[in-house]
Amino acid sequence: MVTLLMKLCVMTRGAGLPFVRNQLTSACRATIRACAEAHGASHAQRPEKLFAVGTALRRLEGNVMRAHRRSGTVAFLSPRRRELKAHGGQVVAKLREAEAALDHSPQAEALSEIAGLVATIAEQYVDGCIGALLPKPLLEGKKPVRDRELLRVAAAVVLIAGGVVGLAFLGLPDMAMAAVGTAWSVLILMALFGSNWASHLPVFELFKPGP
Numbered sequence: 120m121v122t123l124l125m126k127l128c129v130m131t132r133g134a135g136l137p138f139v140r141n142q143l144t145s146a147c148r149a150t151i152r153a154c155a156e157a158h159g160a161s162h163a164q165r166p167e168k169l170f171a172v173g174t175a176l177r178r179l180e181g182n183v184m185r186a187h188r189r190s191g192t193v194a195f196l197s198p199r200r201r202e203l204k205a206h207g208g209q210v211v212a213k214l215r216e217a218e219a220a221l222d223h224s225p226q227a228e229a230l231s232e233i234a235g236l237v238a239t240i241a242e243q244y245v246d247g248c249i250g251a252l253l254p255k256p257l258l259e260g261k262k263p264v265r266d267r268e269l270l271r272v273a274a275a276v277v278l279i280a281g282g283v284v285g286l287a288f289l290g291l292p293d294m295a296m297a298a299v300g301t302a303w304s305v306l307i308l309m310a311l312f313g314s315n316w317a318s319h320l321p322v323f324e325l326f327k328p329g330p
Contacts, residue, residue, distance in 0.1 A: 142189065143182040147241035150175040154234040158227060169221060172233070176218055179237065180211045180264075186249050193249075203250050208263025210240065210252045215264070278307045 153175040157168035187193050187203035217236055220229040240252045282303040286296055 143179075143186055143244050144241050146175070146179040146182045147237045147244075150179050150237045151234045154230045154237075158230045165226075169226070172221075172230070173218065176214060176233070179240075180214065183207050183210050183214075183240065183252065184264075186244060186252065190244075190247070190249050192247065199250075205263045206250050206252065206258075208265065209258040209261040211264040212261040213253055213257055216261075275307050275311050279304045282307070 150172070153168070153172045157165065157172050160168040182189075184204075184207045186207055187200055193199050193203065214233070214236060217229065217233045220232065236253060236257075239254075243249075243252045283300055286300055286303070291299065
């Protein structure tokens, strides 16, 4: 099963690049929809809909932080990455500031502001302006939020490797070993990356058996 997942990752990587690059715009669309639903929700439904807004924003934040890597326009070792990474962190900081207004400002106004910011992010990203997802005046004084994805990937690798080593001492049949190992690996990815766990399946390639 693990080998099958690794093969699928390799075979679909090229076809999946457009999907990966468009994840930010998809996240923007989902966030705007969540804001609209919360805005029009009844008093009884409002808590659930506001919770959905927060969930959508968490997904959007991850995509904003990775926009410079997923755009396909910035080389891996390019010095541009540092500035783009800082910009993404500032954009996330602004989004969190706007979200916090839900707790101390009229919610209708706060939701409208969030939706407006997200719409701007989507437009700028589509235009290729990954270093100007939001206007500079809106980001002045904002401390960039740190991207901890690499730390979580490292943690996933260590935990999966530790689980595989531990299973080896149980003496399970190969089929059972593969099933349990796959289940353990998926659980680790889900715990560390939540609903975005599937996008990190390439981690399995690190454990691909040698020739």
